Amino acid sequence: xxxxxxxxxxxxxxxxxxxxxxxxxxxxxxxxxxxxxxxxxxxxxxxxxxxxxxxxxxxxxxxxxxxxxxxxxxxxxxxxxxxxxxxxxxxxxxxxxxxxxxxxxxxxxxxxxxxxxxxxxxxxxxxxxxxxxxxxxxxxxxxxxxxxxxxxxxxxxxxxxxxxxxxxxxxxxxxxxxxxxxxxxxxxxxxxxxxxxxxxxxxxxxxxxxxxxxxxxxxxxxxxxxxxxxxxxxxxxxxxxxxxxxxxxxxxxxxxxxxxxxxxxxxxxxxxxxxxxxxxxxxxxxxxxxxxxxxxxxxxxxxxxxxxxxxxxxxxxxxxxxxxxxxxxxxxxxxxxxxxxxxxxxxxxxxxxxxxxxxxxxxxxxxxxxxxxxxxxxxxxxxxxxxxxxxxxxxxxxxxxxxxxxxxxxxxxxxxxxxxxxxxxxxxxxxxxxxxxxxxxxxxxxxxxxxxxxxxxxxxxxxxxxxxxxxxxxxxxxxxxxxxxxxxxxxxxxxxxxxxxxxxxxxxxxxxxxxxxxxxxxxxxxxxxxxxxxxxxxxxxxxxxxxxxxxxxxxxxxxxxxxxxxxxxxxxxxxxxxxxxxxxxxxxxxxxxxxxxxxxxxxxxxxxxxxxxxxxxxxxxxxxxxxxxxxxxxxxxxxxxxxxxxxxxxx
Amino acid sequence: xxxxxxxxxxxxxxxxxxxxxxxxxxxxxxxxxxxxxxxxxxxxxxxxxxxxxxxxxxxxxxxxxxxxxxxxxxxxxxxxxxxxxxxxxxxxxxxxxxxxxxxxxxxxxxxxxxxxxxxxxxxxxxxxxxxxxxxxxxxxxxxxxxxxxxxxxxxxxxxxxxxxxxxxxxxxxxxxxxxxxxxxxxxxxxxxxxxxxxxxxxxxxxxxxxxxxxxxxxxxxxxxxxxxxxxxxxxxxxxxxxxxxxxxxxxxxxxxxxxxxxxxxxxxxxxxxxxxxxxxxxxxxxxxxxxxxxxxxxxxxxxxxxxxxxxxxx
Numbered sequence: 001x002x003x004x005x006x007x008x009x010x011x012x013x014x015x016x017x018x019x020x021x022x023x024x025x026x027x028x029x030x031x032x033x034x035x036x037x038x039x040x041x042x043x044x045x046x047x048x049x050x051x052x053x054x055x056x057x058x059x060x061x062x063x064x065x066x067x068x069x070x071x072x073x074x075x076x077x078x079x080x081x082x083x084x085x086x087x088x089x090x091x092x093x094x095x096x097x098x099x100x101x102x103x104x105x106x107x108x109x110x111x112x113x114x115x116x117x118x119x120x121x122x123x124x125x126x127x128x129x130x131x132x133x134x135x136x137x138x139x140x141x142x143x144x145x146x147x148x149x150x151x152x153x154x155x156x157x158x159x160x161x162x163x164x165x166x167x168x169x170x171x172x173x174x175x176x177x178x179x180x181x182x183x184x185x186x187x188x189x190x191x192x193x194x195x196x197x198x199x200x201x202x203x204x205x206x207x208x209x210x211x212x213x214x215x216x217x218x219x220x221x222x223x224x225x226x227x228x229x230x231x232x233x234x235x236x237x238x239x240x241x242x243x244x245x246x247x248x249x250x251x252x253x254x255x256x257x258x259x260x261x262x263x264x265x266x267x268x269x270x271x272x273x274x275x276x277x278x279x280x281x282x283x284x285x286x287x288x289x290x291x292x293x294x295x296x297x298x299x300x301x302x303x304x305x306x307x308x309x310x311x312x313x314x315x316x317x318x319x320x321x322x323x324x325x326x327x328x329x330x331x332x333x334x335x336x337x338x339x340x341x342x343x344x345x346x347x348x349x350x351x352x353x354x355x356x357x358x359x360x361x362x363x364x365x366x367x368x369x370x371x372x373x374x375x376x377x378x379x380x381x382x383x384x385x386x387x388x389x390x391x392x393x394x395x396x397x398x399x400x401x402x403x404x405x406x407x408x409x410x411x412x413x414x415x416x417x418x419x420x421x422x423x424x425x426x427x428x429x430x431x432x433x434x435x436x437x438x439x440x441x442x443x444x445x446x447x448x449x450x451x452x453x454x455x456x457x458x459x460x461x462x463x464x465x466x467x468x469x470x471x472x473x474x475x476x477x478x479x480x481x482x483x484x485x486x487x488x489x490x491x492x493x494x495x496x497x498x499x500x501x502x503x504x505x506x507x508x509x510x511x512x513x514x515x516x517x518x519x520x521x522x523x524x525x526x527x528x529x530x531x532x533x534x535x536x537x538x539x540x541x542x543x544x545x546x547x548x549x550x551x552x553x554x555x556x557x558x559x560x561x562x563x564x565x566x567x568x569x570x571x572x573x574x575x576x577x578x579x580x581x582x583x584x585x586x587x588x589x590x591x592x593x594x595x596x597x598x599x600x601x602x603x604x605x606x607x608x609x610x611x612x613x614x615x616x617x618x619x620x621x622x623x624x625x626x627x628x629x630x631x632x633x634x635x636x637x638x639x640x641x642x643x644x645x646x647x648x649x650x651x
Numbered sequence: 652x653x654x655x656x657x658x659x660x661x662x663x664x665x666x667x668x669x670x671x672x673x674x675x676x677x678x679x680x681x682x683x684x685x686x687x688x689x690x691x692x693x694x695x696x697x698x699x700x701x702x703x704x705x706x707x708x709x710x711x712x713x714x715x716x717x718x719x720x721x722x723x724x725x726x727x728x729x730x731x732x733x734x735x736x737x738x739x740x741x742x743x744x745x746x747x748x749x750x751x752x753x754x755x756x757x758x759x760x761x762x763x764x765x766x767x768x769x770x771x772x773x774x775x776x777x778x779x780x781x782x783x784x785x786x787x788x789x790x791x792x793x794x795x796x797x798x799x800x801x802x803x804x805x806x807x808x809x810x811x812x813x814x815x816x817x818x819x820x821x822x823x824x825x826x827x828x829x830x831x832x833x834x835x836x837x838x839x840x841x842x843x844x845x846x847x848x849x850x851x852x853x854x855x856x857x858x859x860x861x862x863x864x865x866x867x868x869x870x871x872x873x874x875x876x877x878x879x880x881x882x883x884x885x886x887x888x889x890x891x892x893x894x895x896x897x898x899x900x901x902x903x904x905x906x907x908x909x910x911x912x913x914x915x916x917x918x919x920x921x922x923x924x925x926x927x928x929x930x931x932x933x934x935x936x937x938x939x940x941x942x943x944x945x946x947x948x949x950x951x952x953x954x955x956x957x958x959x960x961x962x963x964x965x
Contacts (some may be wrong), residue, residue, distance in 0.1 A: 068816055084949045086949065089947060091947075092863050094863075161864075162861075167820055167822060168862075169838065170822065174938065175821055242879050260931050261930075261931040301731055303732060304734065306740050309735070329835070331824060332837075336766045339762050340758070344755050347754060347758075349745045350750075351751060354743065358739075361707070362735075364714035365733075366729060367718045368729055369714075369719045369720055386704060386708070390703055390704060400693050400696065403678045403693070403832040403833075405859070406824060406833065408698075451905060464662045473831075474826070475859075475861070477866075
């Protein structure tokens with residue numbers, strides 16, 4: 001293979017990308033060396049098994065991916081702003097919408113939410129860490145290296161270009177030769193390991209490690225949404241794993257599962273993909289519902305309305321999410337009966353979702369609403385999501401879907417639910433739990449400005465697209481016709497509004513780091529759930545003494561009774577896990593193995609894979625039992641953090 | 652307060668777009684009975700959706716405005732411990748269920764209708780047209796008439812057309828928004844799509860399912876005309892156009908952008924891509940042709956053709 005085949009050549013925009021990557025890498029290496037931070041980076045972050053630090057790394061990576069996916073989106077919108085603009089040619093455009101979709105769903109939405117779950121869920125249930133902290137680190141690095149593998153494709157080897165759904169036969173070896181599609185398959189496979197492991201890990205954590213007394217129906221709603229999401233992950237992700245493996249075997253080893261030759265079944269891919277893909281949609285929306293529920297209850301200063309109905313509707317949605325996958329291809333010609341069944345099951349999802357919307361409105365009824373930034377995101381979610389939801393029902397009506405399918409009507413719909421649902425929730429959740437993570441709030445003024453820019457930009461971008469769809473503009477068109485100019489141009493303006501909103505959000509992180517007053521208590525928003533019972537910054541063991549929970553809104557009720565979770569008389573040594581560099585190294589090796597497989601260097605790939613297996617073998621003989629935090633240390637930490645009178649220290 | 656402004660802006664934007672937009676949109680201005688059925692279903696559902704939006708937005712605006720925390724509000728109308736109300740919860744579960752039922756009935760009804768040819772005034776048998784997609788062009792074969800066209804077709808008005816869809820390679824979808832909804836073209840199998848034009852005119856059709864570099868240019872035009880004009884056109888093609896040879900057809904199957912063509916026979920004589928036997932016909936012959944890039948810069952087919960010819964010459 002020649003070097004000119006290895007690196008992507010001939011595109012000025014990609015050359016610029018290469019230069020940017022080299023410069024940023026140099027800058028990071030320089031800064032780390034100059035401030036002598038290499039050791040710190042290794043000891044505190046790369047080897048950590050602390051759920052709070054892993055969560056922060058998830059969120060930082062997700063923000064980087066949001067930037068990447070966002071730049072992809074802006075490039076598409078620029079290309080579509082004017083007919084025949086020729087900013088991107090067809091091939092380049094196809095690559096960009098493929099990476100935009102994949103990055104946003106797999107490497108932005110999911111990790112962002114998993115990051116928030118990482119930080120918040122153990123705290124909400126009064127646990128000291130995940131059930132399997134080592135596995136949690138493994139999960140993170142598998143996601144991280146999967147994302148890295150997918151993202152380098154645009155400078156090395158070439159990006160995938162068959163859409164984020166990668167339908168066969170288009171995505172097969174015959175019609176899409178070259179490494180691009182392999183990057184998709186192996187990047188997703190690598191990060192999928194982590195997602196599945198996180199699903200199991202969080203489920204065990206929630207089921208087995210709740211604070212004494214906390215019954216399932218006393219868990220905070222965000223924890224509930226996480227538990228339900230874990231069920232979906234555990235049942236849905238194996239389907240993706242198998243489907244990706246089959247296509248990888250097709251492409252690299254010449255099998256005929258999804259090919260046109262040898263009696264392969266290309267349409268089987270569409271089925272397998274959506275049997276995972278539809279539950280996936282709920283993997284990214286249910287936690288968002290959880291986040292909004294927490295925030296709305298907190299800033300309405302009221303109990304969540306219909307808590308049980310909220311939980312049951314999530315369980316119902318999760319169950320239904322496995323029974324609707326055919327609605328992604330009503331037009332495949334499965335017949336009126338099949339389409340009728342899936343049409344009805346699809347529309348049924350609107351019922352529990354509607355119940356949730358009304359329950360949020362019920363929470364606002366006779367409340368006292370404070371318009372903080374996280375609350376603004378949550379309030380904006382309700383009407384925006386309703387627009388996405390009702391158009392979703394319209395798409396669910398199969399006979400009408402024949403006209404909506406593959407059009408901008410569909411594009412508008414899923415951006416309305418995924419942005420108003422998931423992205424708003426990511427911003428809301430990050431702003432809400434930010435003081436818990438970093439010890440200070442994000443600046444409210446800048447936060448609100450970025451909120452307004454983003455939300456207004458969002459509606460300007462996507463609302464016109466419903467009409468483009470009704471006028472027959474198909475998705476994935478790389479150039480527009482003059483008749484669609486006006487609406488497309490408006491849409492592009494909106495996209496830049498969203499871009500400005502995001503830029504301001506990132507700027508706010510830096511500005512608030514410099515100027516925001518530091519938190520003095522752990523309870524930044526007068527919270528209702530246990531994460532606010534911990535001091536800020538949270539000690540690495542989370543809870544010095546595990547609280548006993550008697551009711552929903554545990555911390556809210558504790559505060560009313562004047563209690564805290566800290567009881568010095570009950571202090572005992574705390575058992576904590578040791579940090580380990582193994583997850584990072586193991587997943588790094590798996591990254592190289594996958595990378596070699598992308599270029600079909602089989603032997604090299606096998607060598608790295610064997611190295612991973614050897615490391616696993618070594619780890620299984622690892623009898624590291626962790627260590628204990630001594631009572632004296634806990635006492636000193638807690639007294640300092642809680643500002644208690646410490647007459648005993650030093651004596 | 653500020654959230655309320657969004658609400659008002661949104662509602663205004665929404666209704667404004669509805670009023671100004673809907674009148675000229677292709678899907679809502681159908682030219683045949685299939686599209687008409689689908690439009691009616693869409694409009695029917697739109698009324699429910701508008702109703703839901705109005706109710707939810709109204710409640711939302713009311714709650715946000717009335718229960719905002721403001722100086723001097725005190726504890727009037729503030730019930731922090733209220734956490735549910737079985738009666739209203741049952742109501743807002745049942746109403747959506749009723750709405751879903753009301754939407755399901757016409758949906759299922761229309762779904763079964765669309766599997767049959769639309770009722771036509773003169774009770775004629777549907778005209779059979781094989782529509783075969785190949786990267787990135789359309790072949791329309793008329794087996795009864797013994798003619799074949801590329802990237803355009805003529806159809807008689809007020810007579811159902813039975814499109815038999817298949818593909819020589821990647822999956823595509825035949826979509827003529829003005830006449831009705833789409834269906835997939837897949838290699839190795841056949842799907843059937845009934846459409847009908849009641850008004851004369853030239854309508855845009857395309858592949859709506861992404862299938863690679865030339866996707867955006869895989870379009871065609873439908874000329875709907877009266878039966879006599881259609882028969883004249885068929886005769887003209889039959890008498891004036893050359894026969895398609897298998898070699899020429901194989902050459903046309905190569906991934907490329909080409910213009911309009913017509914022939915006085917059909918490719919069905921030697922291959923039907925809608926059968927399992929036909930599914931690897933093109934792939935076997937053009938295995939290495941899919942690596943080549945077309946460098947498409949605009950939706951202009953003539954440009955793309957020239958580019959392809961230049962590549963060929965090299």
